[in-house]
Amino acid sequence: MSFGKRTSRILFSTPVLRIGSILTTLFGISVFVFLVLRVIPGDSIAGAFGIETGVLTPEQIAQLRVYYGIDKSLPMQYLSWMQSFLSGNMGYSYSTGISVASLTVKSLPVTIELALIGTILGVVMGIAVGTFSARKPGSVRDFAGQLFGLMALAVPGFVLSTTIVAITANKFHYFPNGYEFMRLWEDPWMNLQQMMFPGLVLGIAVAAPVMRTTRSALLETVDKDFIRTAIGKGVSPRKVQTRHILRNSLIPIVTMTGIQFGYLLGGAVIVENIFSLPGMGRQVLYAITKREYATVQSSVMVFAILFITINVITDLIYRKIDPRIKK
Amino acid sequence: MKRNSLKPKGGLYYYMQSTSGIVGALLLLFMVIVSICAVFGWLPHDPLEQNVEFAMQGPSTTFWFGTDEFGRDIFSRSLDGMRRSLTVSISAVSIAGTLGVTLGILSGYLGRWFDQLIVRLSDVIFAFPAILLALAIVSALGNSWYQTSLAIAVVYTPIFIRVARGPVLTVKEMDYVKVTRILGFSSLRILRKHILPNVTAPIVVQVALSLSWAILTESGLSFLGLGTQPPNASLGLMVSEAQPIAAFAWWALFFPSAFITIVVVGLNLVGDGLRDALDPARRSS
Amino acid sequence: MSKPLLSVSGLGISTVQDPRSLVNSVSFEIMPGEAVGVVGESGSGKTLTALSILGLLPRGVAIAGGSIVFNDIDLTKADPETMRNLRGSDISMVYQDPMTALNPVMKLGRQLLEVIESHEKLDNGSIARVEAVLREVGIPQVERAMESYPHEFSGGMRQRVMIAMALLLSPKLLIADEPTTALDVTIQQQILALVSEQRRKRDMSMLWITHDLGVVANLVDRLIVMYAGNIVEAGTVQEIFTNPQHPYTHGLLSSLPSRTDKSRKRLTSIPGVPQKPWLVGNSCAFAPRCFKATAECTASAPKLVGTLEKSVACFHPMGDK
Numbered sequence: 001m002s003f004g005k006r007t008s009r010i011l012f013s014t015p016v017l018r019i020g021s022i023l024t025t026l027f028g029i030s031v032f033v034f035l036v037l038r039v040i041p042g043d044s045i046a047g048a049f050g051i052e053t054g055v056l057t058p059e060q061i062a063q064l065r066v067y068y069g070i071d072k073s074l075p076m077q078y079l080s081w082m083q084s085f086l087s088g089n090m091g092y093s094y095s096t097g098i099s100v101a102s103l104t105v106k107s108l109p110v111t112i113e114l115a116l117i118g119t120i121l122g123v124v125m126g127i128a129v130g131t132f133s134a135r136k137p138g139s140v141r142d143f144a145g146q147l148f149g150l151m152a153l154a155v156p157g158f159v160l161s162t163t164i165v166a167i168t169a170n171k172f173h174y175f176p177n178g179y180e181f182m183r184l185w186e187d188p189w190m191n192l193q194q195m196m197f198p199g200l201v202l203g204i205a206v207a208a209p210v211m212r213t214t215r216s217a218l219l220e221t222v223d224k225d226f227i228r229t230a231i232g233k234g235v236s237p238r239k240v241q242t243r244h245i246l247r248n249s250l251i252p253i254v255t256m257t258g259i260q261f262g263y264l265l266g267g268a269v270i271v272e273n274i275f276s277l278p279g280m281g282r283q284v285l286y287a288i289t290k291r292e293y294a295t296v297q298s299s300v301m302v303f304a305i306l307f308i309t310i311n312v313i314t315d316l317i318y319r320k321i322d323p324r325i326k327k
Numbered sequence: 328m329k330r331n332s333l334k335p336k337g338g339l340y341y342y343m344q345s346t347s348g349i350v351g352a353l354l355l356l357f358m359v360i361v362s363i364c365a366v367f368g369w370l371p372h373d374p375l376e377q378n379v380e381f382a383m384q385g386p387s388t389t390f391w392f393g394t395d396e397f398g399r400d401i402f403s404r405s406l407d408g409m410r411r412s413l414t415v416s417i418s419a420v421s422i423a424g425t426l427g428v429t430l431g432i433l434s435g436y437l438g439r440w441f442d443q444l445i446v447r448l449s450d451v452i453f454a455f456p457a458i459l460l461a462l463a464i465v466s467a468l469g470n471s472w473y474q475t476s477l478a479i480a481v482v483y484t485p486i487f488i489r490v491a492r493g494p495v496l497t498v499k500e501m502d503y504v505k506v507t508r509i510l511g512f513s514s515l516r517i518l519r520k521h522i523l524p525n526v527t528a529p530i531v532v533q534v535a536l537s538l539s540w541a542i543l544t545e546s547g548l549s550f551l552g553l554g555t556q557p558p559n560a561s562l563g564l565m566v567s568e569a570q571p572i573a574a575f576a577w578w579a580l581f582f583p584s585a586f587i588t589i590v591v592v593g594l595n596l597v598g599d600g601l602r603d604a605l606d607p608a609r610r611s612s
Numbered sequence: 613m614s615k616p617l618l619s620v621s622g623l624g625i626s627t628v629q630d631p632r633s634l635v636n637s638v639s640f641e642i643m644p645g646e647a648v649g650v651v652g653e654s655g656s657g658k659t660l661t662a663l664s665i666l667g668l669l670p671r672g673v674a675i676a677g678g679s680i681v682f683n684d685i686d687l688t689k690a691d692p693e694t695m696r697n698l699r700g701s702d703i704s705m706v707y708q709d710p711m712t713a714l715n716p717v718m719k720l721g722r723q724l725l726e727v728i729e730s731h732e733k734l735d736n737g738s739i740a741r742v743e744a745v746l747r748e749v750g751i752p753q754v755e756r757a758m759e760s761y762p763h764e765f766s767g768g769m770r771q772r773v774m775i776a777m778a779l780l781l782s783p784k785l786l787i788a789d790e791p792t793t794a795l796d797v798t799i800q801q802q803i804l805a806l807v808s809e810q811r812r813k814r815d816m817s818m819l820w821i822t823h824d825l826g827v828v829a830n831l832v833d834r835l836i837v838m839y840a841g842n843i844v845e846a847g848t849v850q851e852i853f854t855n856p857q858h859p860y861t862h863g864l865l866s867s868l869p870s871r872t873d874k875s876r877k878r879l880t881s882i883p884g885v886p887q888k889p890w891l892v893g894n895s896c897a898f899a900p901r902c903f904k905a906t907a908e909c910t911a912s913a914p915k916l917v918g919t920l921e922k923s924v925a926c927f928h929p930m931g932d933k
């Protein structure tokens with residue numbers, strides 16, 4: 001089959017190729033998620049399904065059957081799942097009788113809020129320390145900055161969280177996360193208090209790579225010829241710093257921020273657990289311990305879709321910032 | 328695991344110039360020795376032995392790191408936990424490294440559809456945060472040490488594919504390699520003489536870095552209860568167990584955490600040292 | 613006799629850590645309205661000398677001694693604000709590589725306006741001023757160019773923009789560091805013609821750095837020849853070309869291919885490799901490669917002796933046998 005010239009040009013044009021590429025990746029992800037959870041020995045799904053239908057209504061059980069593609073061959077199971085998922089049937093949780101879709105609708109905003117707070121804190125800290133370090137490379141302050149970056153990386157989030165909890169809750173009897181979780185619109189003050197510590201822990205985790213990226217981007221830019229040109233023109237040091245150095249260092253920083261935000265969405269599992277935040281991470285964890293495979297499968301799929309979406313958005317922002325790239 | 332470079336003035340010589348590299352290597356060495364002691368059981372106390380009468384005591388001459396709520400020696404448990412973490416991590420990275428590098432080199436060298444396929448597959452895995460993916464796989468497979476190892480290996484294979492593939496693509500396009508192909512040199516020889524030397528350096532660095540990530544992931548899994556099961560000792564599990572008593576028995580939280588931090592710092596410093604030593608530009612970060 | 617615009621005296625430049633001398637001792641003057649060329653191979657110290665005037669030495673390299681006096685101010689000791697005021701307005705510089713000398717994420721118009729903004733207030737007439745200078749340097753479609761980014765232009769065009777930037781505030785001294793080296797020969801000619809014309813129009817002093825003697829002949833009034841961090845000969849273009857005194861200068865001139873020489877002789881070259889400035893010590897730097905060298909040449913360093921029209925640092929100048 002050969003395409004006409006015009007058709008070829010449209011079919012293989014960059015935006016079409018990119019969308020095609022994203023769809024292929026999403027397809028690959030769905031197959032991967034599907035296969036991973038089918039590794040479960042034998043008829044565990046069918047078995048558990050048969051025994052523990054819990055509090056589900058007959059209609060919900062029927063939907064779950066379609067979701068799992070029970071009694072179908074493997075490829076058909078996949079298709080059945082994909083069809084269900086895409087039409088909004090994300091399965092049901094046995095223990096609660098709630099659809100995974102509505103669970104997700106409730107838990108996703110929490111995770112997103114947490115990831116946003118963590119990313120913002122992390123980027124602010126990271127850029128601050130990175131700039132601080134880059135001012136005098138090789139100096140004591142540079143060493144201190146890099147040490148901070150190393151520690152932020154090496155001390156695990158769960159250690160930091162546990163320490164915070166031990167100190168604030170047990171020593172100072174201050175533990176906002178011990179109370180019922182409040183959403184941002186229900187009780188903003190309480191919500192922020194509850195997001196504060198987990199946000200800080202995640203922020204520190206994000207700060208490490210952002211700091212490293214900032215520092216190396218700044219150091220690399222400072223030696224570039226056009227900085228010399230700017231100074232040679234008589235531009236004030238402040239403007240050289242902002243308009244020339246920072247502006248050119250932004251691109252890698254923005255890219256790194258996007259990646260970090262994406263990872264926080266899924267990587268916040270442990271923190272959500274420790275601080276009892278009803279987010280997606282905790283949802284997955286809970287589902288794993290209760291062997292609610294539908295929830296696990298759907299949630300993981302949602303995570304991946306989000307991650308890809310964020311990558312795409314970061315890519316778009318990146319293209320806007322750098323005029324050298326053709327749209 | 329760590330190989331000297333093939334150049335005359337060995338990478339080892341340059342590595343020794345980097346203070347952070349040396350410090351890192353020492354920290355790492357310490358942890359390895361500690362783990363070996365645990366392997367042979369050369370521990371002051373049995374990690375599983377409960378001495379309830381000595382429960383929740385701070386560091387002392389008998390119990391160097393103190394005891395937990397069951398009276399178990401935290402020092403011995405930390406060493407044993409370190410051994411577990413290293414075992415899982417090393418096996419995970421070995422699998423990921425071997426598989427990833429092989430696929431990466433083949434992918435880069437053979438190109439075309441095979442390359443596209445491999446790249447797509449690794450993109451799929453890259454789409455997941457490490458912890459989440461490891462969680463999902465462990466939940467499906469089970470949590471014995473080799474299953475955890477396998478889960479972590481899957482998560483970290485794509486990075487090795489990418490790291491190995493890059494230099495292969497670059498070198499493949501170089502004129503001097505094209506000439507050898509025209510001259511009819513066998514692919515194997517080209518691979519060995521031209522591609523391998525360029526690929527070794529970034530891989531060695533990546534091994535160190537991946538080990539540090541693997542240890543963090545493994546301890547994260549254990550913390551969540553999805554790795555090593557009690558009463559066995561695992562650093563992440565010990566931190567989890569220390570949660571309720573942390574305010575009264577800081578040593579139960581501190582020492583296992585310190586072990587994790589030290590080994591991760593060590594590996595990162597070693598990775599940086601290796602990067603500086605093996606990079607022809609030889610600049611410090 | 614009028615006062616020199618720029619007076620460099622005993623200038624030394626060396627690396628900061630593990631100090632090595634890169635420029636040993638350089639002294640010269642530039643009169644108002646005069647164009648001086650500095651010729652030398654890579655490593656002779658010519659670029660560093662030029663950069664040091666505006667205090668633009670790279671990291672790790674600094675002025676080690678001497679003075680640079682402009683308008684009665686010693687630039688080597690001036691405070692940062694004084695330097696900033698001079699840069700771009702009294703003294704301007706054009707650099708070697710136009711591909712990397714411009715901010716890639718800033719529109720050209722903005723980069724040009726920045727020059728005005730840094731020294732005066734921007735007003736409604738500023739854009740017109742910038743556009744006028746762009747036209748003068750030969751940029752087509754000036755309004756569009758203002759809104760463009762550097763990567764949309766070729767090397768030759770970018771260099772024209774750089775020249776426009778340098779000329780915007782009518783500097784008294786323009787320093788040009790091999791601005792045509794990275795360009796095609798035809799473009800090179802255009803740029804040279806452009807600069808020549810501008811210089812005459814504005815009656816501007818110029819310091820032109822190059823490694824190519826041929827380029828400089830029609831461009832400057834006086835020449836300075838540098839070797840291994842020292843000045844070995846200086847004088848008017850006429851004198852240097854017709855009567856080179858230093859063996860090195862003589863060698864440089866002989867190695868130029870000549871359009872008129874039909875003898876089909878081999879091109880002559882100077883044997884050996886350029887000396888590193890910090891290894892010179894107390895002797896003539898050129899001695900190892902010099903066909904006239906004697907024991908005297910390695911015993912002590914020759915000093916630059918002569919007048920503005922002709923001076924040389926040599927124990928055995930070409931004049932005597």
